[in-house]
Amino acid sequence: MSDRLTLLRPDDWHIHLRDGAVLPRTVTDAARVFGRVIVMPNLVPPVRNASEAEAYRQRIQAVRPAASRFEPLMAIYLTDRTTPEDIRAAKASGFVHAAKLYPAGATTNSDSGVTSLDNIFPVLETMAEVGLPLLVHGEVTHSEVDVFDREMHFIGEHLVRVVERFPTLKVVFEHITTRDAVQFVEASGGNVGATITAHHLLYNRNHMLVGGIRPHFYCLPILKRRTHQEALLDAATSGNPKFFLGTDSAPHARHAKEAACGCAGCYTAYAAIELYAEAFEQRNALEKLEGFASHYGADFYNMPRNTDHITLIREEWVAPTDLTFGEHSLTPLRAGEKLRWRLLEENT
Numbered sequence: 001m002s003d004r005l006t007l008l009r010p011d012d013w014h015i016h017l018r019d020g021a022v023l024p025r026t027v028t029d030a031a032r033v034f035g036r037v038i039v040m041p042n043l044v045p046p047v048r049n050a051s052e053a054e055a056y057r058q059r060i061q062a063v064r065p066a067a068s069r070f071e072p073l074m075a076i077y078l079t080d081r082t083t084p085e086d087i088r089a090a091k092a093s094g095f096v097h098a099a100k101l102y103p104a105g106a107t108t109n110s111d112s113g114v115t116s117l118d119n120i121f122p123v124l125e126t127m128a129e130v131g132l133p134l135l136v137h138g139e140v141t142h143s144e145v146d147v148f149d150r151e152m153h154f155i156g157e158h159l160v161r162v163v164e165r166f167p168t169l170k171v172v173f174e175h176i177t178t179r180d181a182v183q184f185v186e187a188s189g190g191n192v193g194a195t196i197t198a199h200h201l202l203y204n205r206n207h208m209l210v211g212g213i214r215p216h217f218y219c220l221p222i223l224k225r226r227t228h229q230e231a232l233l234d235a236a237t238s239g240n241p242k243f244f245l246g247t248d249s250a251p252h253a254r255h256a257k258e259a260a261c262g263c264a265g266c267y268t269a270y271a272a273i274e275l276y277a278e279a280f281e282q283r284n285a286l287e288k289l290e291g292f293a294s295h296y297g298a299d300f301y302n303m304p305r306n307t308d309h310i311t312l313i314r315e316e317w318v319a320p321t322d323l324t325f326g327e328h329s330l331t332p333l334r335a336g337e338k339l340r341w342r343l344l345e346e347n348t
């Protein structure tokens, strides 16, 4: 097997760059490899419309590494008060590429999210009409539903209805974590796709809970049992273009994760493509990585694929234990452990 892997430059279709003092960290790490990223809008307050997205985009562009062609693709955050006019303005902006549905209370900074899907049906109608994809954090929020079952319940309770009612709406089921989600996406039309994170391909809930509770593996949707991890690996390495790369790299300062009530989110942007390469290699499917990482997302969003390349070499290195994160520090996923692939910095 080759020790060198050259890929068309990948894109990340789901990332959290945050804001303010931590932007140099998140943007520099993402721009190392990714040509374009879909920037999640769950700031406080959220990015709700084209003008807020434009201001945020400028803050991101201001910290791009010199000479970088890194392009942030913006998404707006749907609330109960989003209007069809907001959608039309977002589409007309040319830099907003999606709208994100956070069920209120489902995850980090989702308090302003949608309380009932029926509230946004006129908005979804307009999105279908103008061709703005819907990105979904697919978990129900009722307290009586077990946290491990929240994604599965979301499919039957909400997603089936949305896909039936708006058959031309493009929908991305974000950061899927279950076999149920894989099967739903496989069975749906070509307008329905899904992103898969590196951490859900590499880990299951045992990694988080056996031998001690490990807060840096805690994210939402939460890591599931191994059989679900296997279903995600099957989907990602299948060559089915409905499944594509979205890291969900979601940094929180170390003190906010190593706490009595720790935040959800794993930081993978510093080594994202290297982690995906490990997952694909475990399946002897490295030849499927380029489609997943560099072709299918762009195709789904009707954007041109990138034209330049990156190269990974098989060479072990040790992940940092500590990254600067504004005035705080950050523990990345895999901190202090070996990684099997390394990015060759000069590109081909």
Ligand SMILES: NC(=O)N[C@@H](CC(=O)O)C(=O)O
Pocket (backbone or CB within 6 Å): 016, 042, 107, 108, 109, 137, 218, 219, 220, 221, 248, 250, 251, 264, 265, 266
């Ligand atoms: N994935 C996470 O665990 N957290 C994300 C929010 C999200 O994508 O749900 C975050 O913003 O921290």
Ligand SMILES: [Zn+2]
Pocket (backbone or CB within 6 Å): 107, 137, 174, 175, 220, 221
């Ligand atoms: Zn989410």
Ligand SMILES: [Zn+2]
Pocket (backbone or CB within 6 Å): 014, 015, 016, 040, 248, 250
């Ligand atoms: Zn996310």
